[in-house]
Amino acid sequence: MTAPLVADPPGGTSQRGRWRLVPAGPVTVASVLTVLAASVPGGDMPLLIAAVPAWLLSFCVWVACLAARRPRRGPLVCVLPLAGGLVFALVAAEVPLRVAFAVSEPALTEYAASLPERERWVFQERQAGVFPIGRARRWNGITELTAEGSGGTLEQCGFAHVPAGRLQSLEASRITRLSGDWYATCTDFG
Structure with a gap:
């Protein structure tokens, strides 16, 4: 055998x-x-x-x-x-976006609070949680943060911290509420 x-x-x-x-x-x-x-x-x-x-x-x-x-x-x-x-x-x-935002919300809130009040965009790359932020501005109590590498070729997306009832002040084509006063925004350029 x-x-x-x-x-x-x-x-x-x-x-x-x-x-x-x-x-x-x-x-x-x-x-x-x-x-x-x-x-x-x-x-x-x-x-x-x-x-x-x-x-x-x-x-x-x-x-x-x-x-x-x-x-x-x-x-x-x-x-x-x-x-x-x-x-x-x-x-x-939108579960992946909401989970990534939930992990990053404290860092995004801290970064938004640290921005000076001005009309123009501040161009500085900074990591806020899991999101790389390329542009930021804070004006009239509204903070807009542009996430690097997000959106399509003719679209720019990011986050906005908007006090209650002031969404009409945003110049975004799509606005999705994430939590509290935080929104995901996308602006179409096409």
């Missing part, structure tokens, strides 16, 4: 069993890129552009797994539809 050439490693997982994890790799990368892209106001276009091919690769791997003629494909075949549905539901509900 001869011994098998390749023995299963301790724990019982063979090399063939590890191939079942292949669909999870591209889905994980695509999900992380999508959530990171949605964590800034207006989205992060370079991350979003990187997420598209990752989702396409995930879809191709998923189709290849479905096409494989195995009697038992395993539960990982359901990973792509479930992960995609969950990620897109979280992004649609």
